[in-house]
Amino acid sequence: MTNIKSIRDENSQLSQNLNKENQEIYTDLVCYLRVSNLSDMEQEEIISDLLRMFFDWEKQGKAVNEMIGEDYKQFADDIIAAVNPQKSILKKSKEYFIIIFNALCYLLTIDFAFLYLPKIVKGDLSFVYNYSLSMAVRGILLFVAATCIVTYIGKNSFSLSYISKPARFLIGCGAAGFIVISVFITRIFNDEILVSINISYIIAIVAVFWLYKGIQRIAIQKNSRTK
Template identity: 30%
Template sequence: MSRRTKLLLKENNEAENRIQNEENESILTDITVYIRSSNINSYYQETVRRDILEMIADGEKRGETAREIIGDDYKLFCDNVIAELPRQSRKEQILSSLRDVLPSADILLLIWLGFQLVSQVNSTDPTLYFTVTAGNIFCAILCIAGAFCVVHAICRNAFDTAAVSGKTVFFTVFALLLICICANVFLPFPLLRVHALTAAGATAAVFALYKILDAKLD
């Protein structure tokens, strides 16, 4: 995220310490989680968060709770506030999504590279060329898409914990892992071979691209 967004995020995190009421803290957490799923950029998300923080903090000084200040329908309140802010353009959405995907892709690359190096250490005929299979690609896409779907579902249902229970999340993650294992077993078809240095370079390039996008985007 941009410098101004990072500064506002830091200020908001520090301002949360002003909230003393546990119920208010819980409500504020749910609101923050819900805002993360909205189609506004990170800077506007933090702006909304700051305004709500100030409302709740000022209300506490008057002896009021978040429920008394905001009302019973937190989702409707957030939607009304968000509706007043500019939405992200299609280009901004694509770039923001790419920025959010890159760290996950980089971690998966590091894990894959690590496993490949370990397998070569234990191999009788070690080589610095690694094979990328159809199962590897399928698993990477599935893990990233699945993770984003789970996170999005949790954020969108921040005020309805029954909609996305811990069991649902657990079984979803378990199913994704099971499918990945099966994919690696039943889709061993080689797509390309890459040198270890090329794989390491690709990992570094993905991280660099993430840092560039993160610095430019709100």
Template identity: 25%
Template sequence: MKASELIAQNNQKRDLLTEENEKYYSNLLLYIRTKLSLSEQQSEEVLMEMLDHLLEGQKDGKTARDIFGDDPKSYADEIISHLPEEEKKNSLKFVSQVAVNLLGWFLVIRSIALLVIGQMQEVDSRVFIIPSFIILVLIALMVSAGVKVIFSLIHQSLFNEKSSDKKLMVKAGLFGAGGFLIIMAASYFMKDFGPSFEFPWIASLGVGAVLVLISWIMKGRKK
């Protein structure tokens, strides 16, 4: 069974848990899933086993605490320490799928912007290869750093009683705003230079749509 199918099944089965068990289990689940370096397939398999076990135990009146112990954090840490790392091949597939998807949406949005602004004034639909490349790399770096930071924020806060959701949101929000600001500033201050080519809105839309489609196909084929 593929990881995506296990996730879908997990979502359905979690509804059968009692409120208390659901809370305990969901924390374990988030804690393990937000550890991005782990093999997704292996993580989802053990999470499903634990959920099945909990559901069976629940029938006999046992709680998650009875089954997995009073210290969910060290339990989850132990599970994590025995889970294999994600294979490089799978991580690469995932990253390239996200990159193609982002680039696709970027081009679609650009085409819409060109079209809308073009109604009001003359627009320059040239693309300067070097500055555009720098901006795209910057966006990719920001997105990947953002995902890592937000996941590790959640990971750290899960069993930490002192941390509140509010603080977490503020931290994540600040990071997002900061990243956005850097990209805006870079594209504002960077001068157009070097070789360029004409890339009108309709071409941008076409290429963007194709890239988004490709990324969806890549996602469907994953593993």
């Protein structure tokens, strides 16, 4: 995982050196590849190859559309078809679990910082973290919404810039409406407590999570310097 993140960070940094026109094309291609069935490593390997090609064409004074044509979506589809990715249910489940676990840890961190840290500063450790039904429903709705938005943007990355302002306004209204609806839906449920956890365990989970993130970041930076 660290190696993948290292390659991803390296690709992101290198892409900043592309000219403006090529960077826009590159960004659209990356967004489209991100929501494909390609594995994370396959994505980064393809993106690295794309960067090398783009830089070579820039040096030669050639335009990207002259080399791959105007239909960038078809170009990306051809790449994906050539790799023929086959994600197993287990691999997909693992990816979703990692996303959900990370999101849960971020939410725990926010709750801890704003709701519980002030009490801890005062020396009060005799309380529990209550995870209610409404919180669970809200989390599920937000996860579904975020997944749908990311997938939509990725699948339509080549055409988003051509969407009219009225259409963008309607999309924005739809997103805002979903948020409002999710708030009202959670109010329907009573604040039934699903699980109560001693705050000491929450502190441990948050601390271990951010310690892992810190070590991961240091490893990536160290790996980047050695290249």
